[in-house]
Amino acid sequence: MSRNILLTLKFDGTAYHGWQLQSNAVSVQQRVNEAVNAVLHENINASGCSRTDTGVHAQMFCCNFHTEKSIPAEKLIPAVNYYLPDDIAVYKALEVAPEFHARFSCKSKEYVYRICNTPYRDPFYEHRALFYPPMLNEALLNEEIQAFVGYHDFTSFCSSGGSVEDKRRTVYAASAQRSGDLVDIRIHGDGFLYNMVRIIVGTLLYVHMGKIARGTIPDIIKAKDRTAAGITAPPQGLYLNRIYYDGVNLLE
Amino acid sequence: MSRNILLTLKFDGTAYHGWQLQSNAVSVQQRVNEAVNAVLHENINASGCSRTDTGVHAQMFCCNFHTEKSIPAEKLIPAVNYYLPDDIAVYKALEVAPEFHARFSCKSKEYVYRICNTPYRDPFYEHRALFYPPMLNEALLNEEIQAFVGYHDFTSFCSSGGSVEDKRRTVYAASAQRSGDLVDIRIHGDGFLYNMVRIIVGTLLYVHMGKIARGTIPDIIKAKDRTAAGITAPPQGLYLNRIYYDGVNLLE
Structure with a gap:
């Protein structure tokens, strides 16, 4: 069998x-x-x-x-x-x-996007994090990212090329936390559209730079327009971190 | 000028x-x-x-x-x-x-020897740590490593090929600490002989395996004989971690 x-x-x-x-x-x-x-x-x-x-x-x-x-x-x-x-x-x-x-x-997934926030590149995070020299305010990122939590149409955060029609997803939790020189952006949700996490990170960085106004992420979500959001952050910072199934314990 | x-x-x-x-x-x-x-x-x-x-x-x-x-x-x-x-x-x-x-x-140096203590190899520590599957008791390692602290003749912990005649060195501090799956062995001293840290780590692992009796590191030091110590641990776990000079602040 x-x-x-x-x-x-x-x-x-x-x-x-x-x-x-x-x-x-x-x-x-x-x-x-x-x-x-x-x-x-x-x-x-x-x-x-x-x-x-x-x-x-x-x-x-x-x-x-x-x-x-x-x-x-x-x-x-x-x-x-x-x-x-x-x-x-x-x-x-x-x-x-x-x-x-x-x-x-699969019931849900967690992604982590890792930023190496050092003035000069760190060889140990080459290819394993986004190298981003300007000093990041992780508290600001953590505040802004909360706008993504909940059930939303994430059309503004989906690259063209995806084949999915229904772009509504639920984000259960999101955070930005610093540990030394590393800032980890963490998003747990029931599903993710094409490049969704990377566009969320790119948008947060645009808010941090002042290219997108603080507090306007809810408006960008409502716009359902990819061009309203920020850039797609590069791939090397992205980690698929946890996968959840009913009745299957992957951690023990 | x-x-x-x-x-x-x-x-x-x-x-x-x-x-x-x-x-x-x-x-x-x-x-x-x-x-x-x-x-x-x-x-x-x-x-x-x-x-x-x-x-x-x-x-x-x-x-x-x-x-x-x-x-x-x-x-x-x-x-x-x-x-x-x-x-x-x-x-x-x-x-x-x-x-x-x-x-x-140079007044003193600190080395860290990193062990990835997971049952199966971790791709993110490949070439960057010693992969060592058996569960390590870091408290035992930390206890044994204290025998190296002080002013000693480290002949037993020096590979042939070094050109140094005086093999007396001072170890200021030494520790073994766990952080999740990683065990870091840390040694700060005024100078290090050829392969000294790697032989210290190899000896600690031999004590952990029971190939060398607990509490006998002082005897191995006294023997002034390389063959009394354990193996030379492989290079990929070793990091030069801090360099100290008088009057030069390298950290700020």
């Missing part, structure tokens, strides 16, 4: 054209498929919890696949890691219900 | 054969010399505060050079960074007294 396996991964996305298989570029999905198939001698194709853009990272990314093989899920972890490159690792494997799907079963 | 310039750097040492110029491999010193000379149109050769091994990192590394040019020290920072590769950055530049020498003027 076919078994449904959920893998939880971390990856540094610098070298990849996102999760999704591409015909002419290397993706994380390709590397995961290759590693799992090297272990199982099958021809699985893992389904991911989301697409990610080129250069975007994951502290938690989930995918699932169906296999005929009987290897215990936890034994897959070291075996698959052996075949994965250094910038991708599996750290959890679970057998899940047949109908479970990494994307469609 | 010639001016003496002190640069403070950070570097990710993964791609380099240490600080020191090599005829057949790329070193950090070579990249720094090239960048400074591209800015100043001179032929300087920066003196470093220490050699570092291949793959060792620096959160703070100091070097100095003499120049005939009058460019203000702080203007050198963005100019030199422009020519440096992504994995090396200058973040401080100061004009110092003519007799100042990055190595000989």
